[in-house]
Amino acid sequence: MAGQVALVINGRRVTASAGQTLLDAGLAGGRAIPHDCATGQCDTCRVRVYSGTVDDGGTRVGDTVLACRARLTTETVIEFDEVPDVVRRSGTVESVVALTPEIVEVTVTLRKRLAYLPGQYVRVTFPGCPPRDYSPTLRTDGSGELNELIFSIRQLDGGAVSSQLGKQISPGSAVKVEGPFGHAFHRLGRGRLVVVSAGVGFAPAWAVARASRLREPERDIVVVAGARHAHNLYMRPALQWLRERGAATTLTCSGANPPDDARPGRPTLHLPMLTADDTVVTAGGPELVAAVQFLAAAAGATCYADPFYAAERTGTTKHPAELNFIQRLLQRVTRHQTTKTEPVV
Ligand code: FES
Numbered sequence: 304m305a306g307q308v309a310l311v312i313n314g315r316r317v318t319a320s321a322g323q324t325l326l327d328a329g330l331a332g333g334r335a336i337p338h339d340c341a342t343g344q345c346d347t348c349r350v351r352v353y354s355g356t357v358d359d360g361g362t363r364v365g366d367t368v369l370a371c372r373a374r375l376t377t378e379t380v381i382e383f384d385e386v387p388d389v390v391r392r393s394g395t396v397e398s399v400v401a402l403t404p405e406i407v408e409v410t411v412t413l414r415k416r417l418a419y420l421p422g423q424y425v426r427v428t429f430p431g432c433p434p435r436d437y438s439p440t441l442r443t444d445g446s447g448e449l450n451e452l453i454f455s456i457r458q459l460d461g462g463a464v465s466s467q468l469g470k471q472i473s474p475g476s477a478v479k480v481e482g483p484f485g486h487a488f489h490r491l492g493r494g495r496l497v498v499v500s501a502g503v504g505f506a507p508a509w510a511v512a513r514a515s516r517l518r519e520p521e522r523d524i525v526v527v528a529g530a531r532h533a534h535n536l537y538m539r540p541a542l543q544w545l546r547e548r549g550a551a552t553t554l555t556c557s558g559a560n561p562p563d564d565a566r567p568g569r570p571t572l573h574l575p576m577l578t579a580d581d582t583v584v585t586a587g588g589p590e591l592v593a594a595v596q597f598l599a600a601a602a603g604a605t606c607y608a609d610p611f612y613a614a615e616r617t618g619t620t621k622h623p624a625e626l627n628f629i630q631r632l633l634q635r636v637t638r639h640q641t642t643k644t645e646p647v648v
């Protein structure tokens with residue numbers, strides 16, 4: 304492959320070499336496509352191909368490819384969602400409050416505001432701890448200040464970070480934050496919005512659903528949120544807030560003895576019938592997210608996914624042997640679906 308070809312990125316033309324990745328071509332032409340890992344793992348650089356042919360490097364999902372893997376072959380027109388620039392900020396832990404026996408709400412006050420879209424995540428480094436990815440959210444009553452980042456963090460036995468909450472990580476602790484990242488954020492739209500989450504996946508789900516109610520109050524929205532243990536159903540006030548503003552909400556509990564106001568079983572059991580006009584946003588454990596992606600793909604719905612992993616949600620590589628059955632199945636399905644997705648691995 305040789306020679307010069309044109310690449311049009313969000314309406315701006317740059318000249319590039321055939322065989323270059325879209326990402327490299329954009330950077331060389333002064334038009335940076337949002338990216339993070341640059342190795343095909345995080346999905347941050349996914350772009351829509353409007354015309355032209357690219358060597359997609361096996362990353363095609365519908366009409367989208369990963370810009371860090373896809374290579375130019377002919378003149379090509381691509382587009383991506385404009386997102387806030389990734390920046391670094393510093394701040395201080397304001398409070399550490401137990402929401403449930405396992406889930407803690409941490410509020411960080413930043414010296415300077417960090418712009419992000421509801422549903423995006425940031426990389427947080429507490430003193431003496433490895434970085435972790437968390438989704439800024441609102442308190443369950445809907446409150447939150449512009450210079451605050453509010454996180455819902457599940458405490459894991461032996462977790463390098465979560466086990467330090469309330470100990471090494473306490474009010475006054477210094478915090479470094481980098482971001483925002485991720486594409487499972489709120490977008491204005493006409494079709495129904497279906498938001499599905501489990502556990503602390505409710506953090507980005509709540510941010511997305513609340514933004515939708517405030518910015519597009521006429522849009523149909525269905526919110527399904529749950530937890531395995533009844534004591535972790537901390538999202539009731541937020542669901543009430545959404546219901547009062549016209550959202551259809553369902554609370555689920557997949558563990559023993561679900562409370563009267565929760566439907567038994569996983570959130571996927573209580574999804575509405577999806578259609579190709581729906582936009583689905585899902586966040587939580589990888590199995591739930593993969594199952595929702597699968598159902599959305601089967602219906603031809605657009606799906607934006609934010610899978611949470613126990614240690615972190617950065618673009619870590621997983622050997623196929625580490626993937627469970629649903630994740631491996633989804634990898635195969637998404638190569639042929641028209642649904643826009645984010646990776647589950
Ligand atoms: S930057 Fe392309 S997948 Fe991470």
